[in-house]
Amino acid sequence: MLAETVSKFGHLDSVILSAGIGVMGSIANCTLLDWPKQFSVNVFSLIGTLQIAIPHLRASPNTGRIVLMSSGLGVMALPGLSAYCAAKAAVNSIARSLTLEEPDLVSLSVHPGIVDTAMIRELIETGADNGVHPATLKFFTDSLAAQKGLAKHPYPAVPAEVPARVFAWLAMNAPQELSGKVSSFYDDEIQKLMKEGAKAGTEAAA
Template sequence: MNPVVVVTGASKGIGLAVTTILLKKFHANVVAISRSTTPQLLELKSDALLILECDVSKALTGALQHAANHYQGLDGLVLNAGTLDPLCRITDDTPLSSWKKHFDVNFFSLVTAVNAAIPSLRRSKTGGKVVFVSSGAAQKGIAGWGPYNAGKAAMNSLCRTLAEEEPGVVSVAVRPGMVDTNMQTTLRAVGAFSMTEASYELFVKAHAEGKLVKPEECGHVIAALALRAPKSFSGQFVSWDSAECAPFRKE
């Protein structure tokens, strides 16, 4: 049987690219989990694709259990679902409830997903893989990105801990770079209100000069790692364009 990989946040951007590559290049069975189903995701529909609509902050356990039962197991888990909202300063009037809602999506859903998937990943004949889609923000405190910075840093910590606790499963966090997705559109539209001028202009300039990463470029690395990430990567935070990821990039 072909390997089975779950992708959260699969309806657009990086998640859609990863789903497409897993299906078309690596011939994997894919469970696409997203809050809603887009026309682009529906275009990929086949016997190898199971689409599940799910709010990752509320119903993820059931979705993953259904996925594992449907395919009699799981081999990989790509944790890509996330939100940038709220863009805010630590000391502004953003209510703490907004920070908590952010963490429900960007961090606590990861814990839920791992708990639900790990029994199947332990039994994977190819060796279970968990790929956390992280960000350079995990290491750099970009002004105006308080919740996002903290959530991605917590993600990387979770990845390291999972690698220690589950040595039979490879867990790796990947920095996809500045990717041409809806997040970048949002940043250009409203980022100036909370970011520093220098940081905001960096993103605007990258878009204007055509330097944003294409989702299928970093997505190829993520898809490949979900199937064949080596033990040496476990617990690591790697950049999609690093030398160590060269074997997993699109040829």
């Protein structure tokens, strides 16, 4: 796919790495096969893509950008999602390493908040049978309810298109000062940059 992209457009300017699954279970009850399954998708597939993409990003006439989709669980933990938390922490570490190894590229890790997806709903529906702690299930259940104003939650769930717009903007416009950072799309810095970019685009089109 990358070869087709470069062939069609002449170069590759950015990649968004968002592959992810959620293996449920605690450290005590996950099998040793569950962990490689989690890391195979959430970590190793990203590395494989990066190894192909980086030479093209280096050659881009524009600043090459790498945006990795993290999670709030990469910097905090919830019981019953240990493999997922560890994998997302690894994603954050990859972003930091890329910044040191590829200083001419902009590499950042961003978590999209709690997104109303099939994966979240499956977690809520089946988590109790798969070793997920009741407090974790309540955390996500309340987040989905808060989206409709039915509960209070620090991070109300959002539809996927909301963070998707943020990731698309960052893939094209993320400044060098964000490189190596682990950010949230809630962060004032990112929201400010997006508003400034939208304003500049409107003025340029006028």
